[in-house]
Amino acid sequence: MENDVAITLGFPQGGTKIDRRTKGAEDTTLLEDWKAGLKMDDLNITPMQLCKAMLAYKEGWEWFKRHLALLITTMFLESTATGYVNTYMINNFADVTKIADLNWCEYVLRSLVDSKVAWAKKTSQKFTGPIVFLTVFYVDRLVVYRRSVPRTFLAFKGWDTHLLNKREKAEISSGGFGYGYIDDPQELPYLNEEKKSDECEEELQVTSTNTMSCN
Incomplete structure (x- = not known):
């Protein structure tokens, strides 16, 4: 999370x-x-x-x-x-x-x-939590029909007030909030680099082992 x-x-x-x-x-x-x-x-x-x-x-x-x-x-x-x-x-x-x-x-x-x-x-009081994260995380992960806003890294860079208003109207017209499918989470770029590095290292090890076996 x-x-x-x-x-x-x-x-x-x-x-x-x-x-x-x-x-x-x-x-x-x-x-x-x-x-x-x-x-x-x-x-x-x-x-x-x-x-x-x-x-x-x-x-x-x-x-x-x-x-x-x-x-x-x-x-x-x-x-x-x-x-x-x-x-x-x-x-x-x-x-x-x-x-x-x-x-x-x-x-x-x-x-x-x-x-x-x-x-x-006390629901009458102001919600003081991280509302920006909650909003952007919701619209990024929950897709209504199809993804109309391309994903970006960082996710909040892909959304502005106009797009959020359009998304709100789309959800209301579809019957309410929460309808749609949950998309897979994005991966952090540096985690992808680490994964590629590990895969590359594994390939080198396999290649080295095979070469030594041939010799």
């Missing part, structure tokens, strides 16, 4: 698990520095406000990368019921050189499960 996230969104599958801070049990030093840098007294900042604040970081630097990681977290992993930026994972971005070493794919799946459980208990 982690591969499905990587194929859909292109997130890293690093070896470090993403931790979610809990109130009262976390080191808030980085969080306080974040607030101070944005000249905020609280955590009530919207993604749009954070985007505007990022424009001040002309050279990039560490805080630009942390801001970007927080935006990606909020938009693709786990949003908030209030609509503000999700800061619960900020301590994972203390060392910006290790952001790619985090297992973003695993957290998307963890967030999906946790948010579904929370939403099921």
Whole structure:
């Protein structure tokens, strides 16, 4: 399943698990520095406000990368019921050189499960899970009649608002959501390369063995 996230969104599958801070049990030093840098007294900042604040970081630097990681977290992993930026994972971005070493794919799946459980208990509240992944994964894997949108890697690159609207209308006219057939998952390109490399190595071994036998 982690591969499905990587194929859909292109997130890293690093070896470090993403931790979610809990109130009262976390080191808030980085969080306080974040607030101070944005000249905020609280955590009530919207993604749009954070985007505007990022424009001040002309050279990039560490805080630009942390801001970007927080935006990606909020938009693709786990949003908030209030609509503000999700800061619960900020301590994972203390060392910006290790952001790619985090297992973003695993957290998307963890967030999906946790948010579904929370939403099921109170369906009137906002669903805060990875809705972009859920939507694109659904339209990529479930085919209605025939595949009208060519598959791409990454999967989300093949879909835009117009195509998603057309897909929604097609499903409604066909009788509802979930009708169709489930297509096979795509394979990650680097896994294909590893597979080809293994096959090539096996062929070389067979050829070498046959050659030695002939001699």
